[in-house]
Amino acid sequence: GDSVTQMEGPVTLSEEAFLTINCTYTATGYPSLFWYVQYPGEGLQLLLKATKADDKGSNKGFEATYRKETTSFHLEKGSVQVSDSAVYFCALSGTQTGANNLFFGTGTRLTVIP
Amino acid sequence: ETGVTQTPRHLVMGMTNKKSLKCEQHLGHNAMYWYKQSAKKPLELMFVYSLEERVENNSVPSRFSPECPNSSHLFLHLHTLQPEDSALYLCASSQDLVVAGPYEQYFGPGTRLTVT
Numbered sequence: 356g357d358s359v360t361q362m363e364g365p366v367t368l369s370e371e372a373f374l375t376i377n378c379t380y381t382a383t384g385y386p387s388l389f390w391y392v393q394y395p396g397e398g399l400q401l402l403l404k405a406t407k408a409d410d411k412g413s414n415k416g417f418e419a420t421y422r423k424e425t426t427s428f429h430l431e432k433g434s435v436q437v438s439d440s441a442v443y444f445c446a447l448s449g450t451q452t453g454a455n456n457l458f459f460g461t462g463t464r465l466t467v468i469p
Numbered sequence: 470e471t472g473v474t475q476t477p478r479h480l481v482m483g484m485t486n487k488k489s490l491k492c493e494q495h496l497g498h499n500a501m502y503w504y505k506q507s508a509k510k511p512l513e514l515m516f517v518y519s520l521e522e523r524v525e526n527n528s529v530p531s532r533f534s535p536e537c538p539n540s541s542h543l544f545l546h547l548h549t550l551q552p553e554d555s556a557l558y559l560c561a562s563s564q565d566l567v568v569a570g571p572y573e574q575y576f577g578p579g580t581r582l583t584v585t
Binding site: 359389391396398399400401404437440444457458459461462 | 574
C-alpha cells in the first residue's frame with residue numbers, strides 16, 4: 356500500500372546550519388507530496404507541496420524536490436533558525452476522487468540551538 | 470475565529486466516562502477528518518466526512534463515535550476508553566473531495582486526551 360518513510364529524529368542543529376530531512380515514499384500511480392510542520396502546542400501546518408515529478412516546492416527558505424526516479428521528497432534548508440524548531444512530517448496523497456488518502460510519516464523533531 | 474478550532478484543548482477522563490471532542494472550521498470546506506497522533510507513530514486517519522457523510526472509517530473501535538451535523542462542525546464522542554487511547558486528537562478540513570486532489574488539509578491545534 357501507499358506509505359511514507361522519513362528519517363527518525365531527533366535532529367539537533369546549531370543556528371545557520373544546513374538541514375536535510377530525508378523522505379521516501381511508496382505509492383501506486385502519481386501521488387502529490389507534502390511537508391507539514393507542527394510547532395509546539397499547535398496543529399500541523401502545510402509547509403510546501405509538489406504535485407508532479409521534478410516539481411520543487413518551497414516556502415520560508417525550505418525546499419523539496421519531487422524525485423520520481425528515487426521516490427524521494429527530501430526537505431532542505433540552507434540556514435536554519437531557532438524558530439524552525441518543530442516536528443516535520445512528510446506526507447503523500449493520491450488523486451483519487453471520492454476519498455482522501457493522505458499518508459503521513461512518523462515525523463522528525465528538529466531542535467535548533469543558538 | 471479563523472481556521473480550524475478544537476475544544477477542549479486538554480481532557481482527562483476515566484475509563485467509564487463519556488465525553489465529546491468538538492471541532493469547528495471557518496474555511497468554507499466540505500470535508501472534515503479526525504486523526505490520532507501517538508508518540509513515535511504516524512498520524513492515524515480515523516474518520517473522513519465529505520458533505521456531512523462518512524466516507525472513511527479506518528477500523529476504529531466502536532468506543533469512538535463521530536458525528537458531523539453540518540459541514541462546519543465535527544464531533545468525536547468517546548465512551549469506555551482504554552489507557553492506550555491517550556493521544557493527541559487532531560481535526561482537519563479540506564476542500565470538497567468530489568474534485569480530484571491534491572488535498573491540502575488544514576489542521577486544528579488538537580485535543581490532548583489522557584485516559585486514566
